[in-house]
Amino acid sequence: MDRLSLYWKNATADAVGDKHGVTEKELKQIAPQIKDITKKMSDDRKAGKMKYRDLPYDEDMIEAVHREVEHFRDRCEVLLVLGIGGSALGNIALQNSLNPFTYNLMSDRTRPGPQVFVLDNVDPDQIKSIVEYVTPRIKRTIVNVVSKSGETAETASQFILFRDLLQSKLGKKYTENILATTDATGGTLREICNAEQYRTLEVPDGVGGRFSVLSAVGLFSAAMSGIDVDALLLGAAEMDKRCKDGDITKNPAALLASIHHILNNKGKIMSVMMPYSTSLYYLADWYRQLWAESLGKQFDLAGKKEVFAGQTPIKALGTTDQHSQVQLYREGPNDKLITFLEVEKFAQKLAIPSSMKHVKALDYLANSNFQTLINSEKLATEYALLESKRPTLTVLFPSISPEAVGQFLMLYEIAVSYFGSLMGINTYDQPAVQLGKDATYALMGKPGYDDLNKKIQAAVAKRDKKYMI
Amino acid sequence: MDRLSLYWKNATADAVGDKHGVTEKELKQIAPQIKDITKKMSDDRKAGKMKYRDLPYDEDMIEAVHREVEHFRDRCEVLLVLGIGGSALGNIALQNSLNPFTYNLMSDRTRPGPQVFVLDNVDPDQIKSIVEYVTPRIKRTIVNVVSKSGETAETASQFILFRDLLQSKLGKKYTENILATTDATGGTLREICNAEQYRTLEVPDGVGGRFSVLSAVGLFSAAMSGIDVDALLLGAAEMDKRCKDGDITKNPAALLASIHHILNNKGKIMSVMMPYSTSLYYLADWYRQLWAESLGKQFDLAGKKEVFAGQTPIKALGTTDQHSQVQLYREGPNDKLITFLEVEKFAQKLAIPSSMKHVKALDYLANSNFQTLINSEKLATEYALLESKRPTLTVLFPSISPEAVGQFLMLYEIAVSYFGSLMGINTYDQPAVQLGKDATYALMGKPGYDDLNKKIQAAVAKRDKKYMI
Numbered sequence: 001m002d003r004l005s006l007y008w009k010n011a012t013a014d015a016v017g018d019k020h021g022v023t024e025k026e027l028k029q030i031a032p033q034i035k036d037i038t039k040k041m042s043d044d045r046k047a048g049k050m051k052y053r054d055l056p057y058d059e060d061m062i063e064a065v066h067r068e069v070e071h072f073r074d075r076c077e078v079l080l081v082l083g084i085g086g087s088a089l090g091n092i093a094l095q096n097s098l099n100p101f102t103y104n105l106m107s108d109r110t111r112p113g114p115q116v117f118v119l120d121n122v123d124p125d126q127i128k129s130i131v132e133y134v135t136p137r138i139k140r141t142i143v144n145v146v147s148k149s150g151e152t153a154e155t156a157s158q159f160i161l162f163r164d165l166l167q168s169k170l171g172k173k174y175t176e177n178i179l180a181t182t183d184a185t186g187g188t189l190r191e192i193c194n195a196e197q198y199r200t201l202e203v204p205d206g207v208g209g210r211f212s213v214l215s216a217v218g219l220f221s222a223a224m225s226g227i228d229v230d231a232l233l234l235g236a237a238e239m240d241k242r243c244k245d246g247d248i249t250k251n252p253a254a255l256l257a258s259i260h261h262i263l264n265n266k267g268k269i270m271s272v273m274m275p276y277s278t279s280l281y282y283l284a285d286w287y288r289q290l291w292a293e294s295l296g297k298q299f300d301l302a303g304k305k306e307v308f309a310g311q312t313p314i315k316a317l318g319t320t321d322q323h324s325q326v327q328l329y330r331e332g333p334n335d336k337l338i339t340f341l342e343v344e345k346f347a348q349k350l351a352i353p354s355s356m357k358h359v360k361a362l363d364y365l366a367n368s369n370f371q372t373l374i375n376s377e378k379l380a381t382e383y384a385l386l387e388s389k390r391p392t393l394t395v396l397f398p399s400i401s402p403e404a405v406g407q408f409l410m411l412y413e414i415a416v417s418y419f420g421s422l423m424g425i426n427t428y429d430q431p432a433v434q435l436g437k438d439a440t441y442a443l444m445g446k447p448g449y450d451d452l453n454k455k456i457q458a459a460v461a462k463r464d465k466k467y468m469i
Numbered sequence: 470m471d472r473l474s475l476y477w478k479n480a481t482a483d484a485v486g487d488k489h490g491v492t493e494k495e496l497k498q499i500a501p502q503i504k505d506i507t508k509k510m511s512d513d514r515k516a517g518k519m520k521y522r523d524l525p526y527d528e529d530m531i532e533a534v535h536r537e538v539e540h541f542r543d544r545c546e547v548l549l550v551l552g553i554g555g556s557a558l559g560n561i562a563l564q565n566s567l568n569p570f571t572y573n574l575m576s577d578r579t580r581p582g583p584q585v586f587v588l589d590n591v592d593p594d595q596i597k598s599i600v601e602y603v604t605p606r607i608k609r610t611i612v613n614v615v616s617k618s619g620e621t622a623e624t625a626s627q628f629i630l631f632r633d634l635l636q637s638k639l640g641k642k643y644t645e646n647i648l649a650t651t652d653a654t655g656g657t658l659r660e661i662c663n664a665e666q667y668r669t670l671e672v673p674d675g676v677g678g679r680f681s682v683l684s685a686v687g688l689f690s691a692a693m694s695g696i697d698v699d700a701l702l703l704g705a706a707e708m709d710k711r712c713k714d715g716d717i718t719k720n721p722a723a724l725l726a727s728i729h730h731i732l733n734n735k736g737k738i739m740s741v742m743m744p745y746s747t748s749l750y751y752l753a754d755w756y757r758q759l760w761a762e763s764l765g766k767q768f769d770l771a772g773k774k775e776v777f778a779g780q781t782p783i784k785a786l787g788t789t790d791q792h793s794q795v796q797l798y799r800e801g802p803n804d805k806l807i808t809f810l811e812v813e814k815f816a817q818k819l820a821i822p823s824s825m826k827h828v829k830a831l832d833y834l835a836n837s838n839f840q841t842l843i844n845s846e847k848l849a850t851e852y853a854l855l856e857s858k859r860p861t862l863t864v865l866f867p868s869i870s871p872e873a874v875g876q877f878l879m880l881y882e883i884a885v886s887y888f889g890s891l892m893g894i895n896t897y898d899q900p901a902v903q904l905g906k907d908a909t910y911a912l913m914g915k916p917g918y919d920d921l922n923k924k925i926q927a928a929v930a931k932r933d934k935k936y937m938i
Contacts, residue, residue: 009936010929085792100598105573121789122846123747124819124839125869129569150830154788157821157834157842164822188830209792252938269802270739270781278592289793296797310801312739314783319623320590322905323554323678324758328765330901332779333738350593352626353633361619361657364915365626370593373626373913377591380908383929387904400594432799435856436791439849444842446833460479460852467478469721 001238002398004407006252010382011259011337011391020334020389022262027248030262030422034254037421038246051204052211052413056237056406062230064201065216068179069223071199076142077108078134081118081221082158083146086209087181088120089286090218090409091146096282097405098227112226114142122154131165138169138177146181146217148203150189153440159189181216208428210289211413214406228402235406243414253411256393257418260337263391264311268337271311272329275341276318276378279400283341284315287412294416297425298432309423319377326381330388338385339393341408342378343400346371470707471867473876475721479851480728480806480860489803489858491731496717499731499891503723506890507715520673521680521882525706525875531699533670534685537648538692540668545611546577547603550587550690551627552615555678556650557589558755559687559878560615565751566874567696581695583611591623600634607638607646615650615686617672619658622909628658650685677897679758680882683875697871704875712883722880725862726887729806732860733780737806740780741798744810745787745847748869752810753784756881763885766894767901778892788846795850799857807854808862810877811847812869815840 013021044050055061081091095116100106104115117130134141143162147155166174181201182189193200201216212218214236223229243253260271271291273284296310316325318340329336352373354366365373385392395411397404420427439456442449482490513519524530550560564585569575573584586599603610612631616624635643650670651658662669670685681687683705692698712722729740740760742753765779785794787809798805821842823835834842854861864880866873889896908925911918 006938007932007936008938009933012936084789088789089793101592101595102598102602105602121747121786122839122843123570123745124815124817124843126570126747127839128817128819129571133571133574152792153834153842153846154792156831157839160821160825160831160834161819161839164824167824188828192825192828249938255938269804276592278590278595285793292794292797292801296799296801298800308800308802310797312783312797312801312804314781317590320553320557322902323621323623324558324754325761326905327899327901328761328779328781330765330904331767331777332761332765332781333777335738336781346593348593348597350597350630352629355633355636356629356661359657359661362625362629364910364913365622365629368913370591370596370626373622373909374591374593376912377622377905377909379925379929380905380912383908383925384901384905386928388901430796432796432853432857433791435799436795436846436849436853439852440842440846441833443845443849444833444837456848456852459855460848463476464478467476467481469475469477469718469724 001235001403002401004239004398004404004411005396006256007394007396008255008259010386011263011393015386016389016391020266020268021391022259026262027258030258031248033422034248034251034258034418035246037418038244038251038254040421041417042244048206050417051206052214053240055204055207055214056233056240056410061202061204061216062233065219065223065229068199068201068220072142072179073113073224075140076114076224077140078137079114079116079142079144079221079224080130080134080162081116081144081146082155082162083118084120084152084154085289086212087146087155087217088118089289090213091118091221092120093213093282093286094218094222094227094405095225097279097400098222098402099225101278103225113224116221116225118221119158122157127158127161131161135165135169138166142177142179144179144181144220145189146203147189148183148209149187150182150192151187153437153444179220181220210293213286213409231402232406235403236410238403239407239410240414243411253414254418256411256415257422259393260311260419261422263337267335268391269311270314270336272314272316272336272338273341274316274318274321274338276374277341277343277400278317280341280343280397281315281317283405283408288313288315290412290416293430294420294427295423295425300424301426307425309425318381319374322377322381326384329390330384334390337391337393339395340378340382341395341397342375343397345399347400470704470872471870473708473867473873473880474865475725476863476865477724477728479855480732480862484855485858485860489735489737490860491728495731496727499727500717502891503717503720503727503887504715506887507713507720507723509890510886511713517675519886520675521683522709524673524676524683525702525709525879530671530673530685531702534688534692534698537668537670537689541611541648542582542693544609545583545693546609547606548583548585548611548613548690548693549599549603549631550585550613550615551624551631552587553589553621553623554758555681556615556624556686557587558758559682560587560690561589562682562751562755563687563691563696563874564694566748566869567691567871568694570747572694582693585690585694587690588627591626596627596630600630604634604638607635611646611648613648613650613689614658615672616658617652617678618656619651619661620656622906622913648689650689679762682755682878700871701875704872705879707872708876708879709883712880722883723887725880725884726891728862729780729888730891732806736804737860738780739783739805741783741785741805741807742810743785743787743790743807745843746810746812746869747786749810749812749866750784750786752874752877757782757784759881759885762899763889763896764892764894769893770895776894778894787850788843791846791850795853798859799853803859806860806862808864809847809851810864810866811844812866814868816869
């Protein structure tokens with residue numbers, strides 16, 4: 001298998017100076033910690049506490065995904081995934097990375113699977129336009145609702161709507177067009193599944209939403225659209241193995257995390273992921289959740305000391321954002337670590353024709369190709385940032401293959417585990433999300449939230465005209 | 470016209486404390502500066518130095534746009550916009566804000582205009598899939614190439630490719646399928662236009678790319694797709710008028726800029742724009758360029774003192790990013806000012822059916838609607854952030870109309886002008902972009918860049934295996 005690699009020279013002090021880069025001394029100092037964390041991870045894993053790393057080896061899960069694909073594929077023209085956060089971002093990342101840009105516009109004859117829509121918001125206009133789109137195709141529309149509990153307001157409300165639509169159009173047979181990915185045994189959605197007899201897949205136990213892309217949560221829609229999910233998992237397994245090494249110089253996830261940690265402490269409090277590939281752009285969205293929810297924590301691991309930890313993840317797109325963000329990245333505050341994703345071989349090189357060779361200013365483009373151009377732009381930006389002493393990393397994709405994407409996903413999942421341990425916080429919870437959920441319940445009139453509703457009314461619901469312009 | 474409004478109470482010291490919010494005293498202190506800047510802007514404008522504000526009144530420009538729409542519309546099934554940065558982001562924002570989510574998937578019969586693709590990258594796989602998509606439709610494909618000079622490598626290479634494709638399929642008549650938006654008189658693309666006799670529109674003089682959405686650059690594709698560009702410009706003009714007032718309490722752009730400036734100085738060095746609307750999400754991308762390129766500056770206005778100014782713009786999407794970023798926004802470092810975009814009336818309320826009323830945990834959703842849900846989620850998030858003392862602003866859209874979007878665009882353009890003046894930097898240049906462009910030329914072998922090429926080879930092109938894992 002072609003290996004993903006990480007190039008880190010331009011994040012070192014040698015490249016950008018001691019103030020902005022990692023020194024050899026700092027890496028030596030952190031090495032024993034990495035060794036300890038690696039040992040602890042290995043112990044935790046044996047105790048069943050790092051289940052996300054075991055997903056690539058879960059044969060029952062993989063078989064269940066293939067079984068459902070087999071069941072639904074032939075009669076599915078449109079696949080609608082209802083989910084949000086960890087139940088959506090992985091699906092979106094896989095679709096965009098591994099299927100053509102025009103996938104949903106391709107004819108049924110040429111497209112390798114159904115059209116796929118991942119509906120991860122509750123915008124009424126957006127949902128209405130999807131309703132209008134699927135209604136004439138409703139017989140061949142499969143709804144994959146993804147929610148561990150079934151109680152997330154966004155997914156629940158979407159599900160109610162589309163279940164209703166299916167029922168009104170298909171009558172009693174509507175259940176045949178639903179696949180629920182949910183908790184194996186408990187929760188509201190599981191109860192509905194039992195009562196209404198849907199087919200189901202499982203949201204794995206002990207795996208947080210943001211670590212669930214390599215489970216049935218992310219794999220079903222990928223496999224439906226023709227993505228080789230076995231190859232994806234092979235890639236993830238390969239990276240998992242590489243990242244068992246306690247030696248920081250041999251473990252890419254540990255090194256990646258260490259560089260981020262050291263530079264975060266030096267004021268690189270933003271971590272920009274900038275793929276030089278339109279397809280890989282949505283990996284950066286997946287990464288945003290992984291980084292933000294895992295690391296953004298008020299308290300230390302013991303839950304006593306206030307630390308307000310976190311590094312803000314930002315997505316950018318090369319070359320596009322050279323014409324939008326690079327001015328700031330070069331001349332603004334030196335507070336960012338920028339990670340490029342670079343593709344060595346695209347599926348296409350795509351020649352630039354020589355038909356404008358007579359125009360002198362454009363002569364240099366003739367007979368080159370777009371692969372050379374985009375990778376030259378990447379190198380040019382790396383150089384320009386280096387000149388401004390801005391630290392950068394490059395994750396090199398040999399090509400955009402399921403194997404490479406699998407490696408990437410596992411690399412960053414393990415890296416965030418290391419980073420959270422280095423920070424001394426709980427990488428796996430998200431306590432701050434609850435208040436917003438409760439406040440939504442309160443505002444929507446769910447019983448039991450009256451007191452909270454009163455507080456919200458007093459604090460924000462009534463707008464003070466004095467502050468309105 | 471329904472007015473856009475700004476609600477700023479939750480960015481005040483009263484709401485989040487002196488450390489994180491704007492105090493009355495600070496606003497009073499900044500007021501005379503605002504008065505002076507407003508006066509200077511008015512003078513500059515009379516001297517022809519703020520041309521972007523005059524665009525909504527430029528009747529010749531508007532007439533030219535309508536003329537070209539009239540010319541092309543009936544025979545256009547696919548409109549391909551080739552541009553990058555300021556020549557793309559406005560187009561994308563307008564398409565997404567004001568056309569349905571499924572616009573490109575609608576049938577030719579129901580869609581109010583051609584399919585629109587704005588190709589703002591040089592990803593070979595993406596471009597190849599667009600080539601494959603348009604080839605069978607090439608007769609009815611119109612290419613709108615947008616570039617002031619015609620020398621931007623991305624746009625130039627795309628143009629060479631699609632010009633070649635048109636020529637190979639349509640023969641001599643290929644020029645009839647090209648519209649060039651470029652400099653009125655000079656530059657490489659204008660020369661090509663003259664030689665090959667394309668129809669043209671003008672990139673206005675004295676208006677930087679990131680301020681050009683309300684010119685032919687952004688309006689042509691919008692008008693082609695059925696967006697009411699006259700209403701858009703009316704909205705922009707309305708906002709322009711509101712922002713002439715030197716009184717900070719009456720000028721929304723001045724107030725918006727002042728709050729950003731004061732809070733940036735208090736460590737809110739990131740400015741998150743978080744629309745609670747999928748359609749408005751791409752306004753945040755447009756905003757990212759406006760903020761980053763205008764404010765990210767190494768030197769002060771005199772060009773002498775190093776200031777490394779800037780506030781990092783970040784885009785987020787509500788409710789989606791509640792399940793991705795809000796954990797960090799509430800518990801991570803208190804270093805962000807978050808601006809919500811809220812829509813009071815969506816085109817659809819979209820009822821949530823009552824058919825799952827029997828499921829107790831979901832009962833509260835029955836008979837509500839998605840508009841109420843998404844706006845409750847917004848209020849819930851505003852409340853949760855307030856509880857964590859994180860400053861927020863809300864820009865209220867009465868509805869998603871061309872008038873409202875026009876107001877929004879002008880509001881932020883004027884706001885960044887104020888912000889740049891408050892910072893004491895040059896808001897209108899982008900000196901740091903040039904090195905990356907030159908480095909690309911060097912790597913692509915353009916004559917005259919040999920020395921730079923040697924430097925790049927030495928600095929970054931040859932990867933040091935020692936730093937590769």
